[in-house]
Amino acid sequence: METGIHNTSEIGRLKKVLLHRPGGELENLMPEYLERLLFDDIPYLKEAQREHDAFADCLRNQGVEVVYLTDLVTQSIVDGDVKRDLLRQFLDESGVKDPRMRENLESYLGNLPDKEMVATMMAGVRKSQLRQGSARLGDYLSAAEDDYPFAVDPLPNLYFTRDPFATIGTGVSLHKMHTTTRNRETLFGKFIFEHHPEYKNTPRWYDRGETSSLEGGDILILSPQVLAVGISQRTREDSIDTLAETVLSHSQTFRKVLAFNIPKTRSFMHLDTVFTMVDRDKFTVHPNILASMTVFVMEIGEDGKMKIQQEDGRLEDILKEHLGLDRVTLIPCGQGSEIDAAREQWSDGSNTLAIGPGEVVVYSRNYVTNRSLEEAGIKIHVIPSAELSRGRGGPRCMSMPLWREDPQ
Template sequence: MVKVVTAPRVNSEINKLKMAILHRPGKELERLTPQNLSELLFDDIPWVRRIQEEHDNFVKVLQQNRVEVLYLQNLLEEILKEENVKEKFIDELLQVNGVTSPKINNYLKEFLKEKSSNEVAEIAIGGLTLNEIKIKKSMMGLAEYIYQDSYFYIKPLPNLYFTRDPGAMIDGGLMISSMKTAARKPETLILKYIYKYHEIFRKNNIHWWYDDSYPHSIEGGDVLVLSEKVIAVGCSERTTPQAIEQLAHNLFEKGSSVERILVVQIPINRSYMHLDTVFTMVDTNRFVFYPGIKNELRVFSIIKEEKGFSIHQEKDLQTALKSALNLYTIDIIPTGGLNAITSAREQWNDSTNTLAIAPGVIVTYSRNEISNKIMEKEGIKVIPIEGSELSRGRGGPRCMTMPLLRE
């Protein structure tokens, strides 16, 4: 069992990263086919061995910079060693996967209860197909006959290596996302169980800010913790204004240090699914931004009041950042420079999805050469990693990291 001396807390986007949750891509990616790519939110099929090598190298970079890396699957395995927790988890896992036939449901329950905690965790992430269990013909329904061996009772979670999205630490509490797409909803079930039963959260009195019991979607990639008192939240393809308002209410009323939320409305587009695909913080007053959407942005402030909160529209992003963070100057670094084609190409390959591991020190994909050179010229220390396969899932180093603790 992982022992955590210091309670998880994140009050900054750039301070020294001390501990984070990651997930090593595995069997779930071997389940991708041309037929299910769209449903599982992928544009291409990654080469699994190579994507694991790239991820391992990313972890090595973090560890060399004294970041403690916790693997999501290991955390899940640890809590499932308690039989009552495992039994509850199996029930909810089958429910979230839409197993409705009583006969099949009972059969799968017994099948999974016989498995070890490691095996249940692997199945929850990697999926379970018809041809992997011995089921009597009398129990088969129409779906089994039509889809045959490719039928998933438990669907794989190939997006799980983007651990940023299912949740986010804000101050001393956890926001568990309410995911927009059906393909990603089981990811939050995993995080919810870890939050509820793992000692990292349970013994450290970690607050709760949001979860999937709310009907409106919000995802971790849209949340940036700019300072102790200010966060930015993207209103995007995946995050609704209703969810942002509810999060604001919970943060203001339940004792967080947050006093202001900058709501950044970005275009509803697959290319810009989350705020961190177009905008990230790299230093105290410096930000990386995709200039191709500059004219489409709208920015609002939700400000904590003595009773409730107020909302007003900001002039622009730069002005809002200066005011919220009490900074005299703000430096916005455009990805790809002023070349629209280069900027668009590198944004597609996650040039804006930088992970700050210390002020002015970021991890990025090496393939975004122009953007990386621009940031280095601006005095940012860039640590490049290979991401030819990792980037096929439409996410970068920030997407792959869920910070639990920053200095």
């Protein structure tokens, strides 16, 4: 069993991974509030769980140890003080202003067993749950006067464990998310990396208390020496300055950060929706980025100061230069067809999870892109995806590697 954090590559053999099995948070999605919660559709929970279990089993069958977010958070509640602190910070960040509502929530959540409390925090709390059994008339009146049905919003994006924090080398960046909706997700990471017996001493490259946003989907570990970060809709340049300074100054292996300037739109939400690494010299790509790109090469000079060099060119040439490769194969989503690419990019055809060099997990519905991968010599493990894909994230989005072997 691997312990601690070790992740120096996108393609090193995956040994341990963090997932979140979708829970009651998906059943607290409502059409009226989808935009607020960053969803386009409502997955059917029972089927989403079946698909997610197939994903986990696929990984286990390849020798990967699967751990779950709810379990790690529960194991981090090492005593009553930690439980009270988690509950207090969670309610602070949930924006609960009404004193009576907060009192009711503290009682309701605090009296639950630890694992059930964590799962309920993630699922969100309906006002109707708090009213059950209440002997106070005010609890019914306050709910009737405000038609918003939740005392605490659900966290439906949690099954995308890639974003709230990222493992880089032997350390972790704990993120400030772009939206308030998702920022509470990183609180669970904070408690894992402060209190969990196995992870509490992990070096911290970035912290959720920073002032600008950084999300894990924008972080790709191209090699033990090269880190790529997307300047995107959800990751700001100030955050990348901070991350690069810390990682390049204190990590054991990383020597440069490539900051890719990508379009600031929902369809290019994160760098890993633009391209992912599937082998030493092969990458899946969004067809719309095959033309020129701008990348900023960040390195620490001999004087100890950050140096930044702008480069403009094709993605293929940028990757060849900075990874020391003779050739690079780019595999376009949808085999380059305008229609197939648009459809399969919508269901994250470029967002693959490598479990070893040239071996990836893919969604079944992206069959055109999957055919391209096989034709390029990539071994694919296909998982069902009808409901999971409704959240707009692929296998890479749904996984946070905790331990990978170094690439050979």
